[in-house]
Amino acid sequence: MPELPEVETLRRDLEASIVGRRIEAVAVTGARTVRRYGLASGSGPGAVLASGLEGRVVVGVGRRGKYLLCHLGGGDVWVVHLGMSGQLLLARSTLDVEAPHTHVRVSFFDGAELRFVDPRTFGECWVTRVGGDGGGGGDGVPELAHLGFEPLDEALNPSRLADALARTRRALKPLLCEQRFIAGIGNIYSDEILHAARLRWDRPGSSLVHAEVCRLHASIVEILTAAIDARGSSLADSQYRDLEGQVGGYQLAHRVYAREGRPCLVCGTPIVRIRVAGRSSFFCPRCQA
DNA sequence: CAGATGCCCTGGGCGC
DNA sequence: TGCGCCCAGGGCATCT
Numbered sequence: 001m002p003e004l005p006e007v008e009t010l011r012r013d014l015e016a017s018i019v020g021r022r023i024e025a026v027a028v029t030g031a032r033t034v035r036r037y038g039l040a041s042g043s044g045p046g047a048v049l050a051s052g053l054e055g056r057v058v059v060g061v062g063r064r065g066k067y068l069l070c071h072l073g074g075g076d077v078w079v080v081h082l083g084m085s086g087q088l089l090l091a092r093s094t095l096d097v098e099a100p101h102t103h104v105r106v107s108f109f110d111g112a113e114l115r116f117v118d119p120r121t122f123g124e125c126w127v128t129r130v131g132g133d134g135g136g137g138g139d140g141v142p143e144l145a146h147l148g149f150e151p152l153d154e155a156l157n158p159s160r161l162a163d164a165l166a167r168t169r170r171a172l173k174p175l176l177c178e179q180r181f182i183a184g185i186g187n188i189y190s191d192e193i194l195h196a197a198r199l200r201w202d203r204p205g206s207s208l209v210h211a212e213v214c215r216l217h218a219s220i221v222e223i224l225t226a227a228i229d230a231r232g233s234s235l236a237d238s239q240y241r242d243l244e245g246q247v248g249g250y251q252l253a254h255r256v257y258a259r260e261g262r263p264c265l266v267c268g269t270p271i272v273r274i275r276v277a278g279r280s281s282f283f284c285p286r287c288q289a
Numbered sequence: 290c291a292g293a294t295g296c297c298c299t300g301g302g303c304g305c
Numbered sequence: 306t307g308c309g310c311c312c313a314g315g316g317c318a319t320c321t
Contacts (some may be wrong), residue, residue, distance in 0.1 A: 084314050
């Protein structure tokens with residue numbers, strides 16, 4: 001469930017808390033979390049992650065779409081993806097009680113421990129070397145070169161969005177969730193963005209006129225920025241938590257997501273829920289006509 | 290080749 | 306009380 005606002009909240013907290021710290025030891029107890037290394041024989045894929053992290057200093061924390069990028073001294077990057085139920089929790093001590101479904105523990109020389117917790121195991125992490133030329137859209141991370149626009153980057157303006165939209169007949173809802181098109185938006189924020197932009201979920205990308213593209217771009221920036229300011233959305237089921245285990249606040253500001261049958265906060269019309277590509281979508285049939 | 294579909298995975302909620 | 310079904314969904318493989 002963590003989308004861009006939740007990952008960005010985590011990035012800012014991590015930047016303030018682990019930059020400058022040196023990693024002492026790494027313990028991997030969930031093999032699926034390091035599945036990108038394959039089912040290596042011998043000491044196992046967990047040992048590959050450990051050898052990439054142990055002894056390294058965290059020199060910066062970045063983000064690309066829904067991926068966290070922990071930059072390490074020497075040039076490598078520890079890439080972390082939370083999937084839908086992943087959490088990164090910072091424990092003051094390695095002795096602190098461990099949450100269920102803790103798959104990776106990264107301890108620092110000062111005694112603190114960063115823990116990757118993920119009940120549904122869609123999340124993963126790995127260490128990779130950033131490419132020299134910076135080609136592609138992955139901020140130099142070769143595995144992320146396929147990612148599309150960074151929504152809050154200056155490079156995404158109405159003109160570029162219009163050009164990209166003009167090239168596809170796909171519906172706006174799946175398009176906003178498509179990481180190759182635009183990175184970081186998922187099921188929750190796509191619904192909130194389309195409501196703010198007063199656009200129907202099934203409008204083909206190429207059907208938007210200029211004013212509508214401008215509304216969509218403005219809504220992307222507005223909704224994601226407001227959600228970051230509120231430290232993300234925590235829902236009842238998947239329980240997004242920040243680095244300190246605290247919930248976010250943006251779920252209180254949702255205008256359509258999970259509000260089926262309740263009145264639209266703009267016009268009072270009951271919010272409608274439909275299934276799009278196997279997933280729930282919420283919209284106002286009047287505002288988004 | 291663009292676009293659509295299904296699968297992976299597990300905890301929690303709900304109906305019977 | 307207990308069992309089983311269904312849902313949540315990001316990313317990728319595999320279809321049309």
